[in-house]
Amino acid sequence: ETGVTQTPRHLVMGMTNKKSLKCEQHLGHNAMYWYKQSAKKPLELMFVYNFKEQTENNSVPSRFSPECPNSSHLFLHLHTLQPEDSALYLCASSQEQGQNTEAFFGQGTRLTVV
Amino acid sequence: GNSVTQMEGPVTLSEEAFLTINCTYTATGYPSLFWYVQYPGEGLQLLLKATKADDKGSNKGFEATYRKETTSFHLEKGSVQVSDSAVYFCALSAQISRRALTFGSGTRLQVQP
Numbered sequence: 001e002t003g004v005t006q007t008p009r010h011l012v013m014g015m016t017n018k019k020s021l022k023c024e025q026h027l028g029h030n031a032m033y034w035y036k037q038s039a040k041k042p043l044e045l046m047f048v049y050n051f052k053e054q055t056e057n058n059s060v061p062s063r064f065s066p067e068c069p070n071s072s073h074l075f076l077h078l079h080t081l082q083p084e085d086s087a088l089y090l091c092a093s094s095q096e097q098g099q100n101t102e103a104f105f106g107q108g109t110r111l112t113v114v
Numbered sequence: 115g116n117s118v119t120q121m122e123g124p125v126t127l128s129e130e131a132f133l134t135i136n137c138t139y140t141a142t143g144y145p146s147l148f149w150y151v152q153y154p155g156e157g158l159q160l161l162l163k164a165t166k167a168d169d170k171g172s173n174k175g176f177e178a179t180y181r182k183e184t185t186s187f188h189l190e191k192g193s194v195q196v197s198d199s200a201v202y203f204c205a206l207s208a209q210i211s212r213r214a215l216t217f218g219s220g221t222r223l224q225v226q227p
Contacts, residue, residue, distance in 0.1 A: 006157075033214055042219040043203070056214065090157055094215075101207065102148055103215050105157035 003027040006091050006106035013081065014114055021076040021109045023091030032074040033103065034066060035090040043090075049074060050096065081113045116141045120204045120218035127194055127225050135189040135221045137178075137204035145206040147171075147180055147187040148215070152201045161189075161202070194225045 004025045013019050025032065034046040048056035049068040063085075065077040074091055088110050092103040121136045139145065146165045150158040162171030167182035176191045187204060204218040 004157075031214075043217045045214050048214050092158075092215075101146070102160050102163055105150075105159070107157040110155075 003104050004091060004093055004106035006089075006109050008109060009107065010110045010112075012112045012114060013078065015081060015083075017081075018077070018079040020078065021089055021091075021111075023074040023076075023106055025072055025074075025091075025093040025104070027093060027104060029093040029104075030071050030096050031094045032068060032071070033092040033094075034074065034076055035092065037088040037090055037108070039087075047076075078111075081111075083113050086111055086113045116145070116206060116208050116216040118204050118206055118216055118218035120202075120221050122219075123201075123222040125221060125223050127223070129196055129225055129227050130193045131225075133189070133191040133194045133198075133223065135202055135204075135223070137187045137189065137218060139185050139187065139204070139206050141185075141206055141208045141216075143208050145208040147178070148205040148207070149176070149178055149187070149189050150203040150205060150217075152203065152220070154200070158203060194223070196225045196227055199223055199225045 007022045031050045033048050036044045045058050046060045047066045052068050063080050067075040088108045090108045091106045094103040095101045117140045119138050148163045149161040151161045152158050162173040164171040164180035167180055170179045178187050178189045201220045201222045203220045205215045207215050
């Protein structure tokens, strides 16, 4: 079992649907991240949580709503998405934000918006 | 601010060829440097890291040396295999700025038999 688990691995949703992506880490880390990876574009950092507090929101549209109930779990709630939101969404965790340590990634959720 | 620049791909090599993927960085303070690899359909995996100047990170035959004077962290492998085909990302973490990892744009490597 990898240290960071994302579910589901694949998701197809309509533009009027509401869905949630889940991320769970078993590494005892205190920082968790959401990244978006689109074809032919660099990795985009979306949100950062450090000790359950949101510390970064990189101008992400409000149709993406993160939730971090505890240091082990991170959710990304999705509603009224657009086709251009189709991408691979990656969750990551690290010991603490900005401590010169590496991040560990989940396998990602491949999202398709139709 | 922090930034990472890596060579554009794709890089196409024959099996057993020598690999170099260039990476240079700009950062405040003394960052740690990383190489991540992403195989098709997967998330990113840490390949190697270096935390201070002149450190050499190595794993699975890959190496990279932290060069502060040239602000570089080039990835090398002496003899690539088809199974090395993937996308490689250079990244940095700078404690002084307390930001999340900063990634380069990724370099796709294709190794042909």
